[in-house]
Amino acid sequence: MINRRYAWRGYGSHHVVPAHRATATFTASDDSNVLGTVTLVVDSEAGLAADAIFADQLQPFRETPGRKICELGKLAFDAGMPSKPLLAALFHIVFIYGYHHHRCTDLFIEVNPRHRRFYEAMLGFTPIGTPRTNTSVAAPSQLMWLEISSIRRRIEAAALDGSDPIPRSLYALFFSHGDALELAEQLTSDRATQDARVKLFLPAF
Secondary structure: OHHHHHHHOOOOOOOOOOOOOEEEEEEEEOOOOEEEEEEEEEOOOOOOOOHHHHHHHHHHHHHOOOOOEEEEEEEEEOOOOOOHHHHHHHHHHHHHHHHHHHOOOEEEEEEOHHHHHHHHHHHOOEEEEEEEEEOOOOEEEEEEEEEHHHHHHHHHHHHHOOOOOOOOOHHHHOOOHHHHHHHHHHHOOHHHHOOOEEEEEOOOO
16 A cells, blocks of 8 residues: 555655564554554664655754654555544554653654645644655655654643634544553553554544
């Protein structure tokens, strides 16, 4: 699915999840179909994919005591723009796993500059520097950053804001605190972490 969707966007069709990096791949599915996927890459000696063009931007975070950087990549959905509930569920699962299992403190993602506003408005990502050319997809790329410690505050703020019936960010659709703790226990169990591929089964939205 990743290669099919990337090829449709003109980004090539030979992408793989790197086996030499510490990764966990998450898929959102209904009863019979995979709806979307995203991969979390944890910083290691192999580095992150974003190091290829943004190493100078990542290094200050990497060298800060107490920081552990991670990266979202290989984000793809089977058709068009997925629903907000599906996006919220998938992203929250990734955040929970990254924080509780790997103690990630800073999350990065490379996006096409035309998608920058979406990640700013929906998840609170902040652009780092200016766009550069990603030669692997032959397209401009913007590095964006999210501090993991801000997520709980954003969820609580979204829950308190009932003035708009249409959620202004995905955080209004995230799991409750109790459900998030239960998911954290499930995702970090020995059984779950033996397999780097984690499936999230969702109803069709």
